[in-house]
Amino acid sequence: MPSLKDLRGRINSVKSTRKITQAMKMVAAAKLRRAQSQAEAARPYAERMERILASLGQAVATMPGAPRMLIGTGADRVHLLVVVTADRGLAGPFNTNVSRLARNAVRTLEAEGKTVRILSVGRKGANFLKREFASRMAGEISLLGKKRIEFADAEAVADRIVAMLEEGGFDVCTLIYNRFRSVINQIPTEQRLIPAPIPEGGAQVAATGPQAMYEYEPAEEEILATLLPRNLAIQIYRALLENNAGFYGSQMNAMDNATRNAGEMIDRLTLNYNRTRQANITRELIEIISGAEAV
Amino acid sequence: MATFLLELVSPERLLLSRQVEMVTIPSLEGDMGVLAGHAPMIVALRGGTVRVQENGAETEVLFVPGGFAEVSPDRCTILADEATPLASLSRGEAERRLAEAEAAFASIGAEDTPERREAVMNRVLAMRSMRDAAQAA
Numbered sequence: 001m002p003s004l005k006d007l008r009g010r011i012n013s014v015k016s017t018r019k020i021t022q023a024m025k026m027v028a029a030a031k032l033r034r035a036q037s038q039a040e041a042a043r044p045y046a047e048r049m050e051r052i053l054a055s056l057g058q059a060v061a062t063m064p065g066a067p068r069m070l071i072g073t074g075a076d077r078v079h080l081l082v083v084v085t086a087d088r089g090l091a092g093p094f095n096t097n098v099s100r101l102a103r104n105a106v107r108t109l110e111a112e113g114k115t116v117r118i119l120s121v122g123r124k125g126a127n128f129l130k131r132e133f134a135s136r137m138a139g140e141i142s143l144l145g146k147k148r149i150e151f152a153d154a155e156a157v158a159d160r161i162v163a164m165l166e167e168g169g170f171d172v173c174t175l176i177y178n179r180f181r182s183v184i185n186q187i188p189t190e191q192r193l194i195p196a197p198i199p200e201g202g203a204q205v206a207a208t209g210p211q212a213m214y215e216y217e218p219a220e221e222e223i224l225a226t227l228l229p230r231n232l233a234i235q236i237y238r239a240l241l242e243n244n245a246g247f248y249g250s251q252m253n254a255m256d257n258a259t260r261n262a263g264e265m266i267d268r269l270t271l272n273y274n275r276t277r278q279a280n281i282t283r284e285l286i287e288i289i290s291g292a293e294a295v
Numbered sequence: 296m297a298t299f300l301l302e303l304v305s306p307e308r309l310l311l312s313r314q315v316e317m318v319t320i321p322s323l324e325g326d327m328g329v330l331a332g333h334a335p336m337i338v339a340l341r342g343g344t345v346r347v348q349e350n351g352a353e354t355e356v357l358f359v360p361g362g363f364a365e366v367s368p369d370r371c372t373i374l375a376d377e378a379t380p381l382a383s384l385s386r387g388e389a390e391r392r393l394a395e396a397e398a399a400f401a402s403i404g405a406e407d408t409p410e411r412r413e414a415v416m417n418r419v420l421a422m423r424s425m426r427d428a429a430q431a432a
Contacts, residue, residue, distance in 0.1 A: 045306050217339070225410065237306055
């Protein structure tokens with residue numbers, strides 16, 4: 001039976017834990033709002049880029065000598081997985097979910113006899129994957145300490161991927177990240193980056209007639225040569241932003257739960273404390289009464 | 296005068312989306328004026344200024360360091376790498392970025408691919424025009 005003093009101590013410690021989780025929840029909510037609006041602001045560009053790419057890709061994909069980023073190297077032997085996670089924890093299952101998806105992807109690919117290399121963006125995923133796949137790590141990028149994710153950060157990641165492609169480091173590149181569905185729902189997603197999937201809309205637009213007959217200046221190939229790396233950067237930028245928004249959403253949830261659990265625990269401990277106190281009083285009364293009777 | 300929808304977007308946000316009369320865009324092969332009913336085109340941009348005309352007067356001038364534009368008869372979408380209104384372009388910042396680009400250009404060696412060399416050179420040219428634009432403003 002814990003003494004009253006012990007119980008008081010525990011109640012106080014849970015109370016301060018609740019204060020912390022509550023504060024973290026507020027902070028996460030504020031940051032979530034910012035991250036969400038940033039992710040929304042990036043959407044128009046990505047949409048329009050997709051439209052241009054759709055019409056261009058249709059025109060070029062069938063030509064011989066199409067760029068590697070569009071059609072890949074033709075082989076399917078070495079896979080590069082770009083795993084995007086958060087740098088911090090305390091966000092419920094957020095990081096574990098993506099990491100687990102990545103782990104399963106590595107296992108399936110290796111079971112098929114393919115070589116896998118991993119480029120991780122974000123500290124948490126790197127730590128998780130390094131434990132099992134240390135020899136496959138091709139690089140780690142951390143955005144820890146950045147106040148705001150900028151497009152330049154995504155470009156840096158894209159540059160690294162392009163450099164690896166140029167030296168023949170991989171055949172297929174897949175991005176694994178948490179897609180931001182809503183504040184309480186993030187879906188770990190796999191998305192192929194190279195060879196670039198040509199958006200479906202292209203064929204339909206072409207079918208609707210003269211509107212889709214674009215003139216290109218300079219030629220298609222030259223535009224593509226700059227457009228593709230940019231598209232890669234955009235896809236990564238989007239993943240980074242969604243990851244960021246999802247992280248705060250998930251953290252807010254986790255902290256909300258923690259706050260609620262702390263509240264429940266305080267209630268239980270308080271009840272326990274009061275019962276113990278009452279029992280003590282009753283015992284003292286009995287002692288006094290039986291003492292008085294004995295006299 | 297007939298108008299068309301102009302959209303100017305950068306990866307970080309949507310900057311403009313409204314009906315305008317004419318826009319001049321710095322295409323890779325020379326400046327290009329776009330009016331309503333222009334033939335569909337996809338063009339690559341070099342560093343330069345985008346000029347917007349409404350009601351017969353120039354209403355917005357923005358600097359873009361590069362990007363793409365998609366033109367169709369009733370719409371013009373500019374995908375800029377970034378876009379800064381000329382008025383808020385800082386000269387010191389432009390000088391600094393030009394110096395950076397020139398340093399990258401100087402450090403380039405024979406082992407780099409032609410594409411990479413061209414990309415670095417385009418960057419220097421874009422930054423130069425940014426400085427010029429900043430100076431003019």
